Amino acid sequence: MEERIDIQEVVTRDGLQIENQFVSTDQKIDLINKLTASGVNKIETTSFVSPKAVPNLRDASDVMLGVNRHPDVTYTALIPNVYGAKRAVACDVDEVNLVVSVSQTHNWKNVRKNVYESFSEFEDISGMLAGTGVAINGSLATSFGCPFEGKIEDEEVLTLIDRYLELGALGITLADTTGMATPIQVYRLCSKVLDNWPKLPLTLHFHNTRGMGLANVMEAIRAGVYRFDASLGGLGGCPFAPGATGNICTEDLVHMLEFMNYQMSVDLDQLIATSKYLETIVGHEVPGQVIKAGKITDLHAV
Ligand code: COA
């Protein structure tokens, strides 16, 4: 079992993409700078997608170019196609996070392509990035279930991991887009992946749509995973998946792991303060729980 856990923040991509209101470019940059200061390992800064598909992230280039980069933090961005990769490279991203769904139906809803067409674009992106130093991470949406097709077989996920690795992806992310993963399934699939590729930098990306998010984290850790995506305040969700709700909440995740003595580079108090700032810029309460209840060490006067 790995005692060190990497926290990868996705609020300015997954979190803001589904908000009702546009958060200004300056506020996004402020938020990312505060997240950098809190010590997270990676920040999914934005996505380079069609501004018609996701109007909230239409300022992707300005955000990417505007943040203060810290050398210990990887600044990544979600990319659906060649055009997105070109835009991202022009902003000097550290990594492109390619996305395809395991489910054909969700992939069609999300990016208007079938899975083979997505991979064919990824081949072109891989060729384009050769020698640039920009890393490729391969994300698989709906890895644990699809809101349209239902069950996803483990073997389908393993096959697509293989395809990503063949085209040069250094890391893989398994995303539970609409919170359909059960803890037993998480342990089983993560174990199979790490049996096949023991050294693979594997990230798990959970949504807490059905309250199973942190239970799933613990089962992934038990299987040997130590990198997790999470969203500050628990914001998030795919606009192209019915019933999507927030990611696991970063400060709740860090709170749980810290009080279980896992090692992380992130500062919990700074995260909680940044989550309070997030509430002011999105204009509503966030779903996270620690921000409301306080830490387990925050006692009350008798
Ligand atoms: N960045 C910015 N604009 C893009 C783009 C990108 N990566 N890819 C395509 N576009 C623009 C095109 O230039 C074109 O613009 P125009 O109408 O002004 O000429 C328009 O989008 C349509 O292009 P096309 O290639 O026909 O795309 P499409 O309509 O088939 O949509 C995607 C495909 C992938 C661009 C779109 O579905 C998308 O952006 N999906 C993102 C999904 C997402 O972010 N989901 C949440 C996270 S999982």
Ligand code: ZN
């Ligand atoms: Zn997500």
